[in-house]
Amino acid sequence: MAEKLNIKEFLDKDEQKDLLRFLTAGSVDDGKSTLIGRLLFDSKKIYEDQLDALERDSKRMGNAGEHIDYALLLDGLKAEREQGITIDVAYRYFSTNNRKFIIADTPGHEQYTRNMITGGSTANLAIILVDARTGVITQTRRHTYLVSLLGIKHVVLAVNKMDLIHFDEKRFNDIVAEYKNFVTPLGISDVTCIPLSALDGDNVVEKSDRTPWYRGQALLDYLETVPIDQDRNFSDFRYPVQYVLRPNLDFRGFSGKIASGIVRKGDEIIALPSGKKSRIKSIVTYDGELEYAFPPQCITITLEDEIDVSRGEMLVHPDNLPMMDRNFEAMLVWMDEEDMDTNKQFFIKQTTNVTRARIDKIKYKVNINTMEQSPSEKLVLNEIGKVVITTGKEIFFDPYEKNKHTGAFILIDPITNNTSAVGMIINRVDAKDMSIEESFATLDLPQLGIGQEHYNAIIKICKELERQGIPVKCITEKK
Numbered sequence: 001m002a003e004k005l006n007i008k009e010f011l012d013k014d015e016q017k018d019l020l021r022f023l024t025a026g027s028v029d030d031g032k033s034t035l036i037g038r039l040l041f042d043s044k045k046i047y048e049d050q051l052d053a054l055e056r057d058s059k060r061m062g063n064a065g066e067h068i069d070y071a072l073l074l075d076g077l078k079a080e081r082e083q084g085i086t087i088d089v090a091y092r093y094f095s096t097n098n099r100k101f102i103i104a105d106t107p108g109h110e111q112y113t114r115n116m117i118t119g120g121s122t123a124n125l126a127i128i129l130v131d132a133r134t135g136v137i138t139q140t141r142r143h144t145y146l147v148s149l150l151g152i153k154h155v156v157l158a159v160n161k162m163d164l165i166h167f168d169e170k171r172f173n174d175i176v177a178e179y180k181n182f183v184t185p186l187g188i189s190d191v192t193c194i195p196l197s198a199l200d201g202d203n204v205v206e207k208s209d210r211t212p213w214y215r216g217q218a219l220l221d222y223l224e225t226v227p228i229d230q231d232r233n234f235s236d237f238r239y240p241v242q243y244v245l246r247p248n249l250d251f252r253g254f255s256g257k258i259a260s261g262i263v264r265k266g267d268e269i270i271a272l273p274s275g276k277k278s279r280i281k282s283i284v285t286y287d288g289e290l291e292y293a294f295p296p297q298c299i300t301i302t303l304e305d306e307i308d309v310s311r312g313e314m315l316v317h318p319d320n321l322p323m324m325d326r327n328f329e330a331m332l333v334w335m336d337e338e339d340m341d342t343n344k345q346f347f348i349k350q351t352t353n354v355t356r357a358r359i360d361k362i363k364y365k366v367n368i369n370t371m372e373q374s375p376s377e378k379l380v381l382n383e384i385g386k387v388v389i390t391t392g393k394e395i396f397f398d399p400y401e402k403n404k405h406t407g408a409f410i411l412i413d414p415i416t417n418n419t420s421a422v423g424m425i426i427n428r429v430d431a432k433d434m435s436i437e438e439s440f441a442t443l444d445l446p447q448l449g450i451g452q453e454h455y456n457a458i459i460k461i462c463k464e465l466e467r468q469g470i471p472v473k474c475i476t477e478k479k
Contacts, residue, residue, distance in 0.1 A: 026129030027139035035198035042205035113382035148186040237261030240351035253300035259405035278305040334379035350409035356392035400424035
């Protein structure tokens, strides 16, 4: 007699499964939405009412002939169904006995580059689809470049529509060789190539009899077993403070999410930017206290000493400090309908820190179809460039390649509140690229005719503005 299912044990086991986030990318009509739909269908993750609706919709507006159009599971917008394309990012959630998954189905069109960046910003893995008939094309290179820019460490090259070339092994090997030759300089370490037919389900969930020459895993088997434990940075402790928790007079803790590294009870820490040191008194969670914690846990830290720490500041180990600077180089993806204006000030949000920022210089713009670099005065929607940025106050960062959480940021338009750009920090800026100006604004008090008796008060105001991230240069001597 089968053992009775204990619901608590089942939920506890489900809670302990790790989570794999992945995106699909590829040219229009390469079969991204069809592949995910097939994956959900073959792994029995579609409810009966969804299946009934899918069969009805396939007959009414499908693009798969007599087959069920699995793409309709993902393409829910009216415009997507009318045109048979993906426009916005569609997220789907499912789990197997071994792992939980969040899928981001991203559009293939160049004008939707920002959608792909959004969908891939949290992904561990990318599935790049190519049509077996056309092989590696411009869009394949473009999407692979974007994947490398986002720091995604695992890539699956899914050679789709193999049924249309009669599962030709030589054609598959030629595509794999061409792709690996292209991807090597981009520094993506883990590339796996799978021949499949999304429409027929070959090598999607089960190994196909029609590819006896293929020795690898089916796609779902690979997704269930690809190791992602080491993708996080466990060596550099970074704890951006999100909230100061003070429920009563006897408790004062600093709440947030661990960006990277491991922290233990009793560890010595230093608060940035003040430089004050203390030790970890306790690590508190909803379920009780912990002896140690690691990313991506959300915790509250209490300290042995009463030091002033507030939102936007960071706790780190004293022997392992991030970079602290107002100037840095970054790769910037322009997300706004409004073109870049280098004379405009933006808000920069990096971890929990918000301050003002400006774009000092565009070093080059990248043609993401050819990878060519060219000079540019501005970036427009979906364009990518290398820029130099100056912030209103020091921020604490690591290169994005080393630490995605402390190396990423967004620029916010202060007028419209739109996200103007997303960026990945490369490093501190070279001295030659530093802005000549020392500050954002200048107050020349003698030129403004302000009496000397008011100088001290104005200098205090300027210092307070600088503390709040709005630096103002105050000139008190006549030129």
